[in-house]
Amino acid sequence: MNTHLDDGADVRATLQRALHDTHAPDVVPAAVTAGRRIRNRRRAAVAAGGIATIAAVGALAFPALGGGGSTAADRLPVAAPPSPTSTPAEHGWWDMPAPQMLAALEERLPSGVTNADPGTDAEERRGRPGELWLHLDAPTGTGAFSMLLRPPITDQAGAVPYERSIGCKPRYLRCVLIRDEDGTVVGDVTTEVDQGTTYHNADLVLPDGGAINVYVADSTGDKPGYAPSTAEAPPLTFEQVLALAQDPVWVSYRS
Amino acid sequence: MNRRSRQDAEFSAFAAARSTNLYRNAWLLTTSTHAAEDLLQTTLAKVYASWGRVSAADDPVAYAHGVLIKTFLSDRRRRSSSEVPVSDDDLSAREHPGHTAADPVDRVVLMAALRELAPLDRAVIVLRYWEDRTVADTARQLHLSEAAVKNRSLRSLRALRELLTDPTDETDPGDRVAATVAIPRSH
Numbered sequence: 001m002n003t004h005l006d007d008g009a010d011v012r013a014t015l016q017r018a019l020h021d022t023h024a025p026d027v028v029p030a031a032v033t034a035g036r037r038i039r040n041r042r043r044a045a046v047a048a049g050g051i052a053t054i055a056a057v058g059a060l061a062f063p064a065l066g067g068g069g070s071t072a073a074d075r076l077p078v079a080a081p082p083s084p085t086s087t088p089a090e091h092g093w094w095d096m097p098a099p100q101m102l103a104a105l106e107e108r109l110p111s112g113v114t115n116a117d118p119g120t121d122a123e124e125r126r127g128r129p130g131e132l133w134l135h136l137d138a139p140t141g142t143g144a145f146s147m148l149l150r151p152p153i154t155d156q157a158g159a160v161p162y163e164r165s166i167g168c169k170p171r172y173l174r175c176v177l178i179r180d181e182d183g184t185v186v187g188d189v190t191t192e193v194d195q196g197t198t199y200h201n202a203d204l205v206l207p208d209g210g211a212i213n214v215y216v217a218d219s220t221g222d223k224p225g226y227a228p229s230t231a232e233a234p235p236l237t238f239e240q241v242l243a244l245a246q247d248p249v250w251v252s253y254r255s
Numbered sequence: 256m257n258r259r260s261r262q263d264a265e266f267s268a269f270a271a272a273r274s275t276n277l278y279r280n281a282w283l284l285t286t287s288t289h290a291a292e293d294l295l296q297t298t299l300a301k302v303y304a305s306w307g308r309v310s311a312a313d314d315p316v317a318y319a320h321g322v323l324i325k326t327f328l329s330d331r332r333r334r335s336s337s338e339v340p341v342s343d344d345d346l347s348a349r350e351h352p353g354h355t356a357a358d359p360v361d362r363v364v365l366m367a368a369l370r371e372l373a374p375l376d377r378a379v380i381v382l383r384y385w386e387d388r389t390v391a392d393t394a395r396q397l398h399l400s401e402a403a404v405k406n407r408s409l410r411s412l413r414a415l416r417e418l419l420t421d422p423t424d425e426t427d428p429g430d431r432v433a434a435t436v437a438i439p440r441s442h
Contacts, residue, residue, distance in 0.1 A: 035303025
């Protein structure tokens with residue numbers, strides 16, 4: 001091995017040569033506008049006394065797309081609402097170790113669906129707390145799966161929600177909104193075709209400001225379009241993704 | 256000038272001064288001008304929302320770069336930031352006084368090569384060889400062990416060198432960049 005190459009000097013030079021004359025677009029005005037929205041939501045959350053407890057989560061079909069009816073889900077355990085002067089949430093259920101996430105997932109896989117790639121590389125991909133990346137084998141073929149457990153974005157004033165684009169859009173093949181007991185939309189599950197990849201995606205925001213994302217596709221690429229389709233359909237169905245995203249096991253980890 | 260106007264002015268000056276560096280990082284991470292712009296805007300929005308605390312921190316610049324990395328790694332699934340192949344805008348060289356315009360082929364080839372790496376490996380490359388962070392610092396930033404950072408660094412360097420190498424060129428792979436990667440087509 002050429003040890004003089006290990007410092008990456010050649011790659012560093014390539015990066016610098018390729019980008020030295022690149023300048024940023026002016027996004028500051030838009031960033032300020034978006035930043036004010038984030039700040040206003042934080043203030044509203046503090047004024048409302050923190051986090052409302054979700055007693056039950058129901059799924060409500062998006063009528064225009066003709067989805068299924070409501071489904072009840074188990075009660076999700078949530079932390080007590082923080083006081084306005086509480087310290088930021090540094091550790092929580094979102095720190096679930098990836099091997100533990102994998103074990104929980106494998107216990108919940110439907111019959112006929114299995115982990116397609118146990119092994120060294122898959123272990124590395126699963127190494128980060130709160131993130132699970134693997135491929136699933138199913139009767140319909142092999143496809144990518146990922147689950148992300150995301151912490152609340154906090155500041156000294158209290159927990160704040162994620163800014164995310166939850167909601168049904170016309171381009172989706174299917175969309176179901178997830179609502180809490182007050183009827184507030186807190187997530188969605190969608191089916192979309194993007195760059196030749198068909199995938200189901202679930203986003204769920206928890207009362208404590210954390211979030212869960214589930215992605216399962218009919219190709220083995222990490223993102224839509226990264227790899228050609230390798231299955232007739234994603235290895236989990238839309239309904240299975242809807243149930244999986246709302247499973248209370250994902251908020252059960254305590255460090 | 257009231258407090259909010261003063262903070263806005265401070266933030267705008269900070270953002271103007273740091274946007275180019277943040278954008279370059281974003282471009283290397285996302286390998287797309289559109290996604291890089293999204294990532295830059297989201298990062299600056301988050302920094303703005305916490306500006307009172309950020310501006311008082313020891314290193315606001317490091318904070319902003321940390322937000323960018325975390326946002327990239329956590330938001331890979333965002334539907335609004337799907338990566339797209341490089342556009343003609345990426346190929347145009349914007350000349351900067353005192354610098355030679357970058358070869359547009361270099362940029363396209365580099366982006367295509369980076370796209371072959373897993374996002375976390377890209378983050379390691381950006382932190383280690385673009386921002387010149389130490390192994391320990393990179394490990395802390397990415398919540399990896401130092402051994403994992405070293406392994407990923409070597410593996411990613413090897414992969415990039417192979418992707419950036421013209422198989423017909425017999426010179427040392429560390430001394431040149433050449434296009435052997437098929438440039439992704441637009442859909």
